[in-house]
Amino acid sequence: MAAGQSFYQTPSSDRHSGIGAWLLTTDHKRIGLMYGAVILFYFFVAVVLGLLMRTELMGLNTKIVSAQTYNALFTLHGVIMVFLFIIPGMPAILGNFLMPIQIGAKDVIFPRINLLTWYLFVIGSVLVIISLFAQGAPDTGWTFYVPFSITTHTGVTLTVFAVFVLGLSSMLTGINFITTIHTLRKEGMGWMQIPLFTWSIYSTAWVQVLATPVIGITMLLIMIERLFGVGLLDPSKGGDPLMFQHLFWMYSHPAVYIMILPGMGIISEIFPVFCRKSIFGYRAIVAAGLAIAAIGSLVWAHHMFVSGMSDAAVLVFSFLTFIVAVPSAVKVFNWVSTMYKGSIFMAPPFLFALCFIVLFSIGGLSGLVQGAAGPNVHIHDTHWVVGHFHFVMFGGAAFAFLGGLHFWWPKMFGRLYDFKKAYIGGAMLAVGFMMHYFPMFILGLEGMPRRYYAYLPKFWALNFFAGIGAYIMVAGIALIFINLFLSFKNPQAAPADPWGATTLEWSVPSPPPLENFVKEPAVEPYPYDFAGKAKKLKATGD
Amino acid sequence: MSNHADEKGARMGMWFFLYTEIMFFGGLFVLYAAYYHRYTEDFIVAGRETMLVLGGLNTAILLVSSFAVAAAVRAVSKSSSRTAILLLGVTVILGLIFLFNKYLEWRRDFADGYYPGSDKMASGPVGQSIFFALYFTLTGLHALHVLIGTGILAACLVLTAKRRITADRMSFMENSGLFWHLVDIIWIFLFPLFYLLL
Numbered sequence: 001m002a003a004g005q006s007f008y009q010t011p012s013s014d015r016h017s018g019i020g021a022w023l024l025t026t027d028h029k030r031i032g033l034m035y036g037a038v039i040l041f042y043f044f045v046a047v048v049l050g051l052l053m054r055t056e057l058m059g060l061n062t063k064i065v066s067a068q069t070y071n072a073l074f075t076l077h078g079v080i081m082v083f084l085f086i087i088p089g090m091p092a093i094l095g096n097f098l099m100p101i102q103i104g105a106k107d108v109i110f111p112r113i114n115l116l117t118w119y120l121f122v123i124g125s126v127l128v129i130i131s132l133f134a135q136g137a138p139d140t141g142w143t144f145y146v147p148f149s150i151t152t153h154t155g156v157t158l159t160v161f162a163v164f165v166l167g168l169s170s171m172l173t174g175i176n177f178i179t180t181i182h183t184l185r186k187e188g189m190g191w192m193q194i195p196l197f198t199w200s201i202y203s204t205a206w207v208q209v210l211a212t213p214v215i216g217i218t219m220l221l222i223m224i225e226r227l228f229g230v231g232l233l234d235p236s237k238g239g240d241p242l243m244f245q246h247l248f249w250m251y252s253h254p255a256v257y258i259m260i261l262p263g264m265g266i267i268s269e270i271f272p273v274f275c276r277k278s279i280f281g282y283r284a285i286v287a288a289g290l291a292i293a294a295i296g297s298l299v300w301a302h303h304m305f306v307s308g309m310s311d312a313a314v315l316v317f318s319f320l321t322f323i324v325a326v327p328s329a330v331k332v333f334n335w336v337s338t339m340y341k342g343s344i345f346m347a348p349p350f351l352f353a354l355c356f357i358v359l360f361s362i363g364g365l366s367g368l369v370q371g372a373a374g375p376n377v378h379i380h381d382t383h384w385v386v387g388h389f390h391f392v393m394f395g396g397a398a399f400a401f402l403g404g405l406h407f408w409w410p411k412m413f414g415r416l417y418d419f420k421k422a423y424i425g426g427a428m429l430a431v432g433f434m435m436h437y438f439p440m441f442i443l444g445l446e447g448m449p450r451r452y453y454a455y456l457p458k459f460w461a462l463n464f465f466a467g468i469g470a471y472i473m474v475a476g477i478a479l480i481f482i483n484l485f486l487s488f489k490n491p492q493a494a495p496a497d498p499w500g501a502t503t504l505e506w507s508v509p510s511p512p513p514l515e516n517f518v519k520e521p522a523v524e525p526y527p528y529d530f531a532g533k534a535k536k537l538k539a540t541g542d
Numbered sequence: 543m544s545n546h547a548d549e550k551g552a553r554m555g556m557w558f559f560l561y562t563e564i565m566f567f568g569g570l571f572v573l574y575a576a577y578y579h580r581y582t583e584d585f586i587v588a589g590r591e592t593m594l595v596l597g598g599l600n601t602a603i604l605l606v607s608s609f610a611v612a613a614a615v616r617a618v619s620k621s622s623s624r625t626a627i628l629l630l631g632v633t634v635i636l637g638l639i640f641l642f643n644k645y646l647e648w649r650r651d652f653a654d655g656y657y658p659g660s661d662k663m664a665s666g667p668v669g670q671s672i673f674f675a676l677y678f679t680l681t682g683l684h685a686l687h688v689l690i691g692t693g694i695l696a697a698c699l700v701l702t703a704k705r706r707i708t709a710d711r712m713s714f715m716e717n718s719g720l721f722w723h724l725v726d727i728i729w730i731f732l733f734p735l736f737y738l739l740l
Contacts, residue, residue, distance in 0.1 A: 109551040175558040183551040213562040217569035221679075230658040230675035231668075232573060237658065238668025239675075243576055247569050 006414065006511040012111075026111035029512065031118055032096030033412065038122060039089055040481075046080040049073050051474055054436075056453075058467035060460045067453040071139035072154075074451055076132070078142030079159065083166050084125050086397050087255060090262035091208070092121070092173060094404050095201040097412060099177060101505040102195045104186025104523060106515040110176045117176070120169035127162035131155040141451060143252070146233045146244045150225045157226050160219040167212045167219070167251075170258075174208030177201055186504075188523040192286075195503040195527045196279065199286050200265025203293040207254045207261070210297060215251035218244065245307055249300035257296040259393055260360075261289060263400030264331055267353050270407055271335045273501040274350035275342030278528045281334045288327035288334075295324040305376045314373050321371035328364055332357060347499065348422035352403030355430045359395025363388060366441065381451075384444025390437045402426070402480065409484060410494035414511045417487035425483060428476030435469025502533050549713045556717040560724050563687075567728055570680050574735060577672050584669025589739030591656055592677065596647050597737035600640050601729065607636035608726040611695065611719045621709045623702050630699040633722070637692035644685050648678075677736050684732060687725045694718045 011017060012027035022030055053073045056064045065073065100108055108114050131138060135155035140148055149156050181202050185194070194202075221244070224230055231237025233244045272279040279285065301309060301317040335357060344350075366388040369375050379385065410416050439462040444450075448459045455463065497506040504521050505512070524532065578585050614629035655662035656674055663671040698718050701707040707715045 109548070110555060171562055175555050175562070178558060179551050179555040182554060209558055209562055210565060213566035214569045217566050220683075221569075224679060228658075230679060231671055232675045232679065237675075238577075238581070238672045240576070240580075243573055247572070250569070 005513055006509065007514045008511060010514040012514060024115075026107070026115055027514065028096050028100050028107050028111065028114060029412075029516075031114050032093050032098075034118055035088060035092040035096060035121070038118075038125065039085055039093060042080050042084040042125060043089075046077050046085060047474060047477060049077040049080070051470055053077065054467050054470040057455070057463045059464075060455075060457055068139065069137075070453045071451075072132075072137030075138050075141055076128075079128060079138075079163070081393075082142055082255075082259075083163055084128070086259040086393055087170060088121060088166075088173075089259075090266070090397070090401055090404065091170075091177070091201055091204055091258070092117070094197075094266070094401075094408060095177065095204075095262060096173075098408060098505055099198050099201050100180065100184070101508065101512060101516050102198045102503055103181060103184060103189060104504055104517070104521040105180065105184035106517070108176050109180045109184055113172055113176055117169040117172045120165055120172070124162045124165035124169060127158055127165060131158035131162060134158055143248060144219075144222060145248075146222070146225070146241045147235060149222055150234060157223055160222045164216055164219040164223075167216045170208050171212040171216075174205040174212070177205040178209065181205075186521055186523050192283070193523055193525065193527055196268035196282070196285055196289075197262070197265040197503075200261045200263075200268070200289055203289040204258050204261040207258050207293050207297065211251045211254035211258075214247060215255075218247040218251065221247070242304070242307055242309070245304050246301065249303045253300035253303065254293075254297045256389075256392070257292055259397045260400075261292060263356070263397045263404075264289065264292075266400045266404035266407070267335060267356055268331070269501075269503065270349050270353040270403055271338045272528045272530070273407075273499050274345050274347060274353070275339050276345060276500070276530050277338055277342035278526070278530060279334065280337035280340075281330075282526075282528065284330055285334050288330045291327040292324060295320065295327070299324055299371075302371050302376075305373060306380045318371055318373045318376075322368065325364060325368055325371075332361060332364075345500075347406075348417075348419055348426060349403045349407035349499075351423060351426045352399050352406060355426065356396060356399040356403060359391055359399060359430075359433065363391030363393075363395055366391060379444050381449055382444035383440040383448045383450055386450045387437045387440030387444060390440075395433060395437070399429075402429075405484070407499070408505075409487065410498050411505055411510045411512070413487065414494050415487040415490045416492070416494045416498060417483050417490070421479060421483035421486075425476050425479035428472055428479065430476075432469045432471070432473030432476055436466050436473055437469075439463075439466045439469075500530075500533070502529060503527055552713040552717060556720055560720060563724055563728075567680070567683070570676070570683070571731070574676050574680070577669070577676065581667075581669025581672060584667045585673050586739050588656075588670040588673035589736065591654075592737050593647050593650065594737050596643050597733055600643050601733050603636050603640050603643070604726045604729050607633045607640075608723055610636070611722045614698075615712070615716055615719045618702065618707060618712050618715055619709050623705070623708070626702050627699055630695055630702065634692055634696050634699065637688055637695065640688055641685060641692070644681070644688075680732055681736065684725070684728055687728070691718075691722050691725045695722060 007027055007029050011021035012025045012030065016024050022034060025031065052065065053070065056062055056070060056073075096108070096114070100106070132155070135153065135158075138152075138154045138156045138159045140152060140154075140156055144156065144160060149160075181194070181198060221233060225233050229237075231239050233239045233241060235241055268279060268285055299317060299320045301313060302321045305314050305318075335353075366384070370379060370385065370388060406417070406422060443459055443462050443466075446459065448455055494510045496509050498510075499506070502524070504523075507521060508517055610629045610633045614626045614633065617623070617626035617629060651657055651674075657663065657678065658671045658675045663674065695718055698707060698715050701714070
C-alpha cells in the first residue's frame, strides 16, 4: 500500500473490489459514508413529505391529500425524521467517520458489528417502507400512543417492529463507540485530551445504551398486544395506557439528547477553529455534556402533564426539566465566550454554527415554557410544541449536522465546495426556517392543535405565511446539497487542513488513508492549542 | 492492534450489552411494579395458581447450569478441554430440560384457562388477567433468552471440540458464560415475583 493513498483506493479487506468493497467493508470511514448515503436519502424523502403537509395546510379548504393520507404523512415524516435521520445522522455518519481518527485509532473496536449495525439500519428502514403498503400507511403519529395504536387497522405491527430493529442498530453502535473510546485511545490521550466531538459522541453513546432497550420492550409490547391481546396496555382488559406513555418517553425523551448532543459536539469543534482561540471552558463543556445525558434521562414525564399524572409527579418532572436547561445554557455561554477576543475567520461551517446558537437558544427557551406545569396545559399538543421541537431538532441538531458536514466535507471527500453558494443556501435555510417555524409559536398560543387536517379560518394567514417559509427553506436545502455534490467536480484537491484546526483528524491527508494515519499520531497535551500550533508553523517556516 | 486490547474490549462490550438486557427487562419489571401496586389482592390470588414445584425445579436447574458454565470457563482456561466439553454438555441439556418444564407448565396453564382472554379470566377480576399477561410476557421472553443461550453454549461446545476455543482464545466462551449468568439472574427475579407471592 502506498503511503498516504486514500481509503477510497484501498478496500479494507482486499478480497473485495467494486461494490463489494463497500458492502462488505469493515472500514469505519466507508461504513460512515454508507450510512450517509442511506440517511440523506431518507432525509430528502421526509422533507418532501413535510412539504406536502405544509402545502396542504397553506389553504383553508385545499384538498391536495385526503385526511387519512394526511395522518399517514405526519406519521411517516415523524418516524423517518426521528428514527432514520436525526438519531443515526450525526453519530453514525460523522461519529463513525471521525471519532476513531480523533482518538488516534485505526478503526472502531468491533468493525464487523459496526457493519452489522448498518445492515440492521437498512433492514429496519426498508421495513418502515414496506409497512406503508402492507396494510395501509400507519396513522398513529410517530409516538404510537395506545389504545389507538393497538386498535387501528393500519400496518402498525410492522412499523413498530421496524423501530425495534432500528433501535437494535443504534444500541449496538452505542456499545461499539463507548468501548472504542475506552480501549483504543492513542497512548497519551487521557480523558481531558479527548476532542469535544468525541466527548459528545461518548455521552450520546451512553444514552443510546441506557435508553434504547426501553423502546425495544415498548415496541415489543405493542406487537404482543396487537398479536395476542394480552391486555397489558389495553384499558378494557385492566391495562393502563399511561404505562405505555411512561415507557415510551423513558426512551424517547433521552432520545432527543441522542439527537442534540453530537450536534453540540460539532459546534464545540467549529467555534474554537473559526475563532482561532482555545475553547472557553473545555472541562465545563465535557461536564455539561455528561450532565445533559444524565439529567436528560430523568425528565421524560414532562410529555405527560395532561395525561393524568399526580400533581406531585408533575412538579418533580417540571423541576427536573428546568435543571436540564442549566448545562445546555452553560454550553451556549461557553461557545459565545469563545468568540470574545477571538480572531474570527468566516467560513460556511461557522455560519451554520452561529445560526445554531440563535435557533437552539429560541428552541431551548421555548422548551422551558412547556416544561412549566401551568403554561404546559395551555400549549400541550398545539402548534407551539411543533415549533419548539423543530427549533431544537432542526434549528439545533440539523443545523449542527450541516455545519459539521461543511466542516468535515473536505476531510471526507478531499474536495472543497463553493463558499458563496454555501452562504446563500445557509442564509435561505435560516430565513425560511424563521418564517416557517416562528409563526407556529403564535398559532399554538392562539390554540391551533397539532396533527389536525383542517383548522379555523382565523389561523389561515399564519399558516399561509409559514408555507412560504417552507418553500424558501427547501430551496435552501436543495442549494446546500447541490453545492456540496458539485464539489466533486472541483479539480483541486483539498489540503489536509483547510481550516487551520488542531485535532488529530486534520493531521492526516484528505481523504485519510486506509488505517487513518500515515505516521504514528502525536497527542498534544491539550486538543485546542492554537498558540502552540502557530508557534510550530512559524518554526517550520510554513 | 494487540490481541490484548481486543479481549479487554470484547469483555467490556459484553458488559454493556448485558446492561442493555437489564434495561430491556427493566421496562417489564416497571410494569409489574405498577400493576402489583394497583391489583395487589388479585396478584396474590393469581400467584397461587402458578406451579411452584416446576418453578422451583427450574430455579435449581438454572443455578446448577450456571455453576457448570462457570466451571467450563475455568476448565478452558486450564486447557482441560475434555472437562469443558463435558460441563458444556451438561449445561446445554439442563437448558433443554428447563424449556421442556416450561412447556409442561404452559400446557397446564392453557388447559386450565390461566391465560389472558380465556373464559375463566374474562369472568374473573381484571387484575388476575393482568398477572397472567405479565407472567406469559416475562417468562416467554426469558424462555426465548434461554433458547438463545442454549444455542450459543452448544456453539461453544462445538468450537471447544474443534479447538477453536482454547486458553488463549476464550473471549467468546467467557462472554457466552456471562450471557448465561444474566439469563440465570433474571430468572432469580422472576421466580419470586410469579411463584412465591403469598
